[in-house]
Amino acid sequence: MDERTYTADAAPGDTVTVAGWVHELRDLGGIAFLIVRDTSGKIQVKLEKDEMDDELVETGLDVARESVVKIVGDVKEEPRAPTGVEIVPTDIEVIAEAETQLPLDPSGKVDAELPTRLDNRTLDVRRDESKAIFEIRSEVLRAVREEFRSFGSTEITTPKIVATGTEGGTELFPITYFGEEAFMNQSPQLFKQLMVGSGLERVFEIGPIFRAEEHNTPRHLNEATSIDFESAFFDHTEAMDVCEAVTKAAYEAVAENCTDELETLGIDDFEVPEEAFPRLTYEEAIERINATGELDEQLVWGDDLPTEGEHALGQDVGEHYFITDWPSEIKPFYIKDHDDDETLSTGFDMMHPRMELVSGGQREHRFDRLVEGFRKQGLNPDEFEYYTKMFKYGMPPHAGWAIGGERLIMTMLGLDNIREAVLFPRDRQRLSP
Template identity: 80%
Template sequence: MDDRTFTADAEPGDRVTVAGWVHEVRDLGGIAFLILRDKSGKIQVKFEKDEMDDDLVETGLGVHRESVIAVTGAVEEEERAPTGVEMLPESVDVLNEADAELPLDPSGKVDADLSTRLDNRTLDLRKDEVKAIFEIRAEILRAVRDYFRSIGSTEINTPKIVATGTEGGTELFPITYFGEEAFMNQSPQLFKQLMVGSGLERVFEVGPIFRAEEHNTPRHLNEATMIDFESAFIDHEGAMDVCEGTLKAAYEAVEENCAEELELLGYDDFATPEGDFPRLTYEEAIERINATGELDTQLVYGDDLSTEAERALGDDVGGHYFITDWPSEIKPFYIQDYDDDPETSKGFDLMHPRMELVSGGQREHRYDALVEGFRQQGLDPDQFDYYTKMFKYGMPPHSGWAYGVERLVMTMLDLENIREAVLFPRDRQRLSP
C-alpha cells in the first residue's frame, strides 16, 4: 500500500488512506465510531449512519475487533476525539477478518496471565505497553552499538555451533552435526578472545547463547541474547570503565528517546545512574552482606553469592556496583589471577541491586598459565587446541565482559519476569511459539 498514511501523520484537511487493526467499535445509535490502530497510534473513524451508504456503514461497524482494514477518507479536526482528529470514511476495505473470539484482549481491558500472553505473543504485542518494552529494548541495543563504535570497537559474529563448551560448569545442548556430536554455544568467549589477537584488537558482539541449566526462575532463560565485549591492551579496570559506559549510554538513550514508551509503562522518575559505580572487592562484599544481618548463615571467603546475598548487598549499596577480585576457584579458567596472589582473580561482576548483570575480567594471555587453568578446572586442554594454540603466536593482554540483554531490560524497567523482555522465551517448559 504505497499510498498508506500512518495515523499519527493524518492532519486536518488531508484525504488519506490509513490501514491497521480495528481496536474498538462504539455504536451510539445514529452515530458510531471505529478506532483504527497502527504502529504509530490510533485514529477515530466516524460513521454518520443517515448520511452514509448503508453498505459502507455495515462493513465498518460489522467487522470484528483486531480485523485488518484500510480506510480512505477526509481528516477533520475534532477536539472530542482521542487524538484531536477524526476521519469521515469514503471506503472501508476489510483486508483480513479476525475471529470473533480472541485468546486475549489486545485492548488490555481484560487481563491475561503471562503464559497466555506468551502463547499468543503476536496479539500480546498489539498492546501499547507491551510493545513499549521492545521499542526500549531496540533503543538500548542501538545505543550500545553506537557507544562501542565510538570507542573503536568492531562488531563481529561468531559460531553458535561448536565442538566443545566454553565453560566447564554449564550444561550444554547437544546436537547432531553431519553425524558428529556438536553443541549449541554457551558464549562467544573463546572466539572473541581469538579476535583480540587478530588485527581487529577491540570487538563486540550481540547474539544468542544457549545454556541447558535446569533452572525455572523469573530471571533465567535457556536461550538469551548477550552483549559481549573484548579488547586488547586493557586491564580489568579499563574493562569496567567500558562496561559502565555502555550501561550509562543505554540509560541516557532511553531517557532521551523513549519518553512516550516510559510514560506508557508508568515511569515518571526514570533517570540515568549518576556518578561512578562503587567497586567493592569480593572480600568487602562478603563483609557488607554479613553486616546486614539478612542471611540466616554468615558467608565465608570462597562462598558464591546466593540470590538472597545479592539482594541484601544491593539494598545496602542502593545502586549499580561492581564486585572485583573474586577467588580464583569461583571464576572460569580463562580469567587471569594476580601474579602476587594466585588465589585471587582479576574477575569482576557488575551488579544491579536486584541481580548480577555482567560477568567479566582480565583474561590469561600467557599460554602456559592458560593451559594450567584448564587442568585446574578439570578440562582437557587438547579439546580446545584451536583456541590455546593461538596463544603461542603473540596474544596481547586483554580483558572483556558480557551482558545479558534481557536482564538489562528487566532491571531497567523493573519487570517482574525476564520472559517479559524477550519475544519468544525458551525455558524448560517453552519451546513454542
C-alpha cells in the same frame, strides 16, 4: 500501499489512506466510531449512519476487532477525539478478517496471564505495554551498538554451534551435527578472545547464547541475548570503565528517545545513572552481606554469593555497582589472576540492586598459564586446541565482559519476569512458539 499515511501523521485537511487493526468499535446509535491502530498510534474513524452510504457503514459496523482494514477518507479536526483528529471515511476495506473470539484482549481491558500472552505473542505485542517494552529494547540495542563504535569496536558474529563447551559443565545443549556430537554455544567468549588477537583488536557482539539452565525462575532463560565486549591491551579496570559507559548510554538513550513508551509503562521516575558505579572487592562484599544479618549462615572466603545475599547487598548499595577481586578458584579458567597475588582473580561482576548483570575480567594471555588453568578446572586443554594454539602466536593482554540483554531490560524497566523482555522465550517448559 505506497499511498499509506501513518495515523500519527494524519493532519486536518488531508485526504489519507490509513491501514491497521481495528482496536475498538463504539456504537452510540446514530453515530459510531472505529478506532484504528497502526505502529504509530491510533486514530478515530467516524461513521454517521444517516449521512453515509449504507454499505460503507455496514462494513464498518460488522468488522471484528483486530481485523486488518484500510480506510480512505478526509481528516477533520475533532477536539473530543483521543488524538484531536478523526477520519470521515469514503471507503473501508477489510483486508484480513479476525475471528470474533480472541485468545487475549489486545486493548488491555481484560487482563491475561503471562503464559497465555506468551502462547499468543503476536497478539500480545499489539498491547501498548508489550509493544513499549520491545520498542525500548530496540532503542537499548541501538544505543549499545553506537557506544561500542564510539570506542572503536568492530561488531562480529561468532558460531553458535561448537565442538566443545565454552565453560564445560552440565549447562550444555548437545546436538547431532552430521553424525557427530556438538553443542549450542554457551558464550562467544573464546571466539571474541581469538579476535582480539587478530587485526581487529577491539570487538563486540550482540547475539544468542544457550544454557541448559536447571533453574526455572523469573530471571533465568535457556536462550538469552548476550552483549559482549573484548579489547586488546586492556586490563580489568579499563573493561569496567567501558561497561559502565555502555550501561549509562543505554539508560540515557531510553530517557531521551522513549518518553512515550515509559509513559505507557507507567514509569514516571526513570532514573539515568550519573555517578560512577561503586567498586567493592569480593571481601568487602561478603563483609557487607554478613553485616546485614539477612543470611542464616555467615559467608566465608571462597563462597559464591547466594541470591539472597545479592539482594541484601543490592539493597545496601542501592545502585549499580561492581564486585572485584574474586577468589581465583571460583572464576573461569580464562580469567587472569593478579600478578602480586595469585589467589585473587581480575574477574569482576557488575550488579544491579536486584541481580547480577555482567561477568567480566582480564583474560590470561600467556599460553602456559592458560593451559594450567584448564587443568585446574578439570578440563582437557587438548579439546580446546583450536583456541589455545593461537596463544602461541602472540596474544596481547586483553579484557572484556558480557551483559545479559534481557536482564538489562528487566532491571531497567522494573519487570517482574525476564520473559517479558524477550519475544519468544525458551525455558524448561517453553519450546513453542
